[in-house]
Amino acid sequence: MIKMNMLQAINDALVTAMNDDEKVMVFGEDVGHFGGVFRATSNLQQKFGKGRCFNTPLTEQGIIGFANGLASQGSVPVAEIQFGDYIFPAFDQIINETAKFRYRSGGQFTCGTLTIRTPYGGGIAGGLYHSQSPEAFFAHIPGMKVVIPRNPYQAKGLLLASIRDDNPVLFMEPKRLYRASVGEVPEEDYELPLGKADVVKEGEHITLLAWGAQVDVIEKAAEMAEKDGISCEIIDLRSILPWDAHTVSESVKKTGRLIINHEAPQTGGFASEISATVQERCFLYLESPITRVCGLDTPYPLAHEKEYMPDHLKTYEAIKRCVNY
Amino acid sequence: MKDRNHLFDVGISHTVNIIDKGTVDIPMLQILQPDGSAHSDAQMPDMSQETAHKIFQTMHYIRVLDERMVGAQRQGRISFYLACSGEEASTVGSAAALSEHDMIMSQYREQGALAYRGYRTEQFMNQMFSNKLDPNKGRQMPIHYGDKALNFMTISSPLATQIPQAAGYAYGQKMAGNQAITICYFGEGAASEGDFHAGLNMAAVLSCPVIFFCRNNGYAISTPSSEQFCGDGIAARGLGYGIKTIRVDGNDVLAVYLATQKAREIALTENCPVLIEAMTYRLAAHSTSDDPTGYRSKEEEQKWREKDPVQRFENWMKSKGWINEEQHKQFIEQTRQEVLAAMKKAEQVDICEIDDLVNDVYDMPPWHLQEQLSQLKKHIRLYPDAYPKTAGRIRHD
Numbered sequence: 001m002i003k004m005n006m007l008q009a010i011n012d013a014l015v016t017a018m019n020d021d022e023k024v025m026v027f028g029e030d031v032g033h034f035g036g037v038f039r040a041t042s043n044l045q046q047k048f049g050k051g052r053c054f055n056t057p058l059t060e061q062g063i064i065g066f067a068n069g070l071a072s073q074g075s076v077p078v079a080e081i082q083f084g085d086y087i088f089p090a091f092d093q094i095i096n097e098t099a100k101f102r103y104r105s106g107g108q109f110t111c112g113t114l115t116i117r118t119p120y121g122g123g124i125a126g127g128l129y130h131s132q133s134p135e136a137f138f139a140h141i142p143g144m145k146v147v148i149p150r151n152p153y154q155a156k157g158l159l160l161a162s163i164r165d166d167n168p169v170l171f172m173e174p175k176r177l178y179r180a181s182v183g184e185v186p187e188e189d190y191e192l193p194l195g196k197a198d199v200v201k202e203g204e205h206i207t208l209l210a211w212g213a214q215v216d217v218i219e220k221a222a223e224m225a226e227k228d229g230i231s232c233e234i235i236d237l238r239s240i241l242p243w244d245a246h247t248v249s250e251s252v253k254k255t256g257r258l259i260i261n262h263e264a265p266q267t268g269g270f271a272s273e274i275s276a277t278v279q280e281r282c283f284l285y286l287e288s289p290i291t292r293v294c295g296l297d298t299p300y301p302l303a304h305e306k307e308y309m310p311d312h313l314k315t316y317e318a319i320k321r322c323v324n325y
Numbered sequence: 326m327k328d329r330n331h332l333f334d335v336g337i338s339h340t341v342n343i344i345d346k347g348t349v350d351i352p353m354l355q356i357l358q359p360d361g362s363a364h365s366d367a368q369m370p371d372m373s374q375e376t377a378h379k380i381f382q383t384m385h386y387i388r389v390l391d392e393r394m395v396g397a398q399r400q401g402r403i404s405f406y407l408a409c410s411g412e413e414a415s416t417v418g419s420a421a422a423l424s425e426h427d428m429i430m431s432q433y434r435e436q437g438a439l440a441y442r443g444y445r446t447e448q449f450m451n452q453m454f455s456n457k458l459d460p461n462k463g464r465q466m467p468i469h470y471g472d473k474a475l476n477f478m479t480i481s482s483p484l485a486t487q488i489p490q491a492a493g494y495a496y497g498q499k500m501a502g503n504q505a506i507t508i509c510y511f512g513e514g515a516a517s518e519g520d521f522h523a524g525l526n527m528a529a530v531l532s533c534p535v536i537f538f539c540r541n542n543g544y545a546i547s548t549p550s551s552e553q554f555c556g557d558g559i560a561a562r563g564l565g566y567g568i569k570t571i572r573v574d575g576n577d578v579l580a581v582y583l584a585t586q587k588a589r590e591i592a593l594t595e596n597c598p599v600l601i602e603a604m605t606y607r608l609a610a611h612s613t614s615d616d617p618t619g620y621r622s623k624e625e626e627q628k629w630r631e632k633d634p635v636q637r638f639e640n641w642m643k644s645k646g647w648i649n650e651e652q653h654k655q656f657i658e659q660t661r662q663e664v665l666a667a668m669k670k671a672e673q674v675d676i677c678e679i680d681d682l683v684n685d686v687y688d689m690p691p692w693h694l695q696e697q698l699s700q701l702k703k704h705i706r707l708y709p710d711a712y713p714k715t716a717g718r719i720r721h722d
Binding site: 025051052054056057059061062063064065066067068069070071072073074075077089092093096097100101102103104105106107108109110112142143145166167195242245246 | 428430459460461462464465469471472473478479481483486488489490491492493494495496497498500501507519520522523524526527530531684685686687688691692693
């Protein structure tokens with residue numbers, strides 16, 4: 001085990017994947033010699049050559065279109081979209097092409113080897129266009145997998161699993177943890193399961209569910225609640241699509257209460273989907289309404305970032321409301 | 326061009342120098358005149374009698390198929406069809422110049438290229454009737470063909486998405502050392518999409534061995550090319566991307582064949598894209614849902630009928646003494662019978678089982694799709710008369 005931050009863990013996963021399979025190719029804007037604007041692809045071009053790690057022109061639809069073709073040919077592309085906020089020019093390629101390639105051809109052709117990496121989320125004073133959390137858009141696309149790690153250990157294991165999974169994966173990296181999150185990461189090759197939530201801490205009275213950087217936030221809120229004698233179960237969803245309804249429902253059957261926390265705006269956010277499913281499965285077990293602590297239904301702000309964010313204090317208040325319902 | 330650094334190695338002018346669309350004149354390669362006789366000074370392609378014959382038969386085959394399938398759509402036997410009359414030389418002639426290992430990524434009007442590769446009548450029919458023998462498992466509208474064995478990528482309806490994909494596919498071929506290229510077909514209308522720009526620029530910058538083959542057929546559904554762009558067609562754009570470009574008479578199969586052969590050689594040996602703009606005309610309607618009388622004149626169509634690519638090639642073949650009239654008549658009659666028989670057969674074949682509704686979304690159906698499928702089966706069992714195509718075939722599990 002070595003201490004790494006999340007960027008180092010991602011870089012380590014990419015090195016591992018590229019060493020393991022010469023068909024793995026990494027590309028995107030500035031990812032070549034420069035190593036990416038966050039340095040996630042540092043030294044890959046130096047190690048593996050310009051053929052396997054390269055800059056592309058500044059065109060997100062082009063990057064994903066190119067990646068789709070490369071995947072359908074049998075290569076293993078890992079395409080980077082520099083910010084999740086800029087993925088939308090590629091929306092058509094992802095929705096109509098990446099996700100439907102296998103289905104529409106009856107399995108003759110697929111983009112299953114494709115992984116799209118993109119940093120997302122706020123907390124870095126990025127304003128409207130360097131802060132968004134667009135996971136819910138992609139949760140609405142049959143054929144895609146959507147995966148989000150919460151720390152360096154998770155990042156390496158989930159990214160390796162995503163690259164090797166035989167389905168296209170959107171791998172969303174919580175960028176405010178890139179350097180802030182540091183932890184022990186095994187040097188060897190390992191994978192963590194996709195589609196499986198992780199119970200971070202067991203508890204009795206309420207289930208708190210989040211993903212990415214918000215897992216830290218609900219942990220902090222849980223610590224506050226513990227002092228009031230409220231025992232919280234903490235779950236990191238890890239995969240947004242397909243998501244682990246079983247683990248979440250089993251937890252809610254035990255605790256009778258659920259709070260879902262995400263940075264994205266509340267309306268139409270992924271918490272809505274979870275909430276609907278859990279009430280169908282756990283209706284008679286619920287002690288209080290399923291509660292969402294989310295971003296506001298505004299564009300992501302700059303000066304009011306702190307106020308916008310579904311932080312530990314908002315979560316703590318929600319915990320008390322649920323328990324005292 | 327790539328060797329020149331445009332920031333430092335730039336020529337200086339002391340007067341305002343306006344570059345306009347007339348500055349560069351892009352000529353159109355033509356070998357056969359509209360009457361089928363060759364220009365006396367034309368560079369003739371090296372085409373064997375056997376290849377010429379296969380091209381000739383494929384063009385006629387496609388004409389028969391188109392005519393019969395438009396009829397079948399009118400009779401309500403299939404929901405949709407898209408004919409390629411007038412453009413047979415562009416698609417068949419270019420496909421003939423390729424290796425069978427080259428990947429074809431088409432738009433949707435390239436049945437000529439697919440037939441040339443060897444797609445059989447029953448395969449066309451199974452796809453169009455969405456039956457269980459359709460490799461797409463009945464999931465796509467008619468004419469969305471695809472065949473991995475023939476290196477023909479499955480068609481998708483969104484326009485121009487195949488263009489950056491072709492760049493990526495070709496890059497993969499290059500990296501794998503396949504000695505093969507990708508050809509990517511699209512219309513002049515699709516070239517207005519952002520994916521066209523993205524794809525050509527990426528292919529040029531990343532040195533991808535791909536032929537971008539534009540069928541400039543004058544219309545995007547009803548919109549004439551005069552309302553699609555202002556520049557000198559699609560070819561002029563190639564120069565802007567630093568891509569070697571050829572403009573060719575798309576109704577002259579010999580010219581298309583020669584241009585594509587040359588383009589393939591360049592793409593493969595120099596590892597770079599080549600753009601071909603084939604000047605042609607969509608004699609057919611856009612699709613069976615379209616009526617061209619609303620936007621163009623009979624006179625205009627007649628002018629292009631006189632340049633008909635099939636007749637033009639037929640005249641040339643005759644001048645070479647390469648056509649046996651009796652055998653040709655027989656071939657046409659046989660093809661008609663074959664199409665009718667295959668159609669009758671394909672429409673009798675069942676659709677896929679209900680499980681194929683959720684298969685292939687992922688490599689394996691995840692829990693939520695399994696759950697939805699099992700609920701659906703229960704529901705169909707409750708109301709079997711409402712779902713006659715699947716109700717009788719649900720296995721009890």
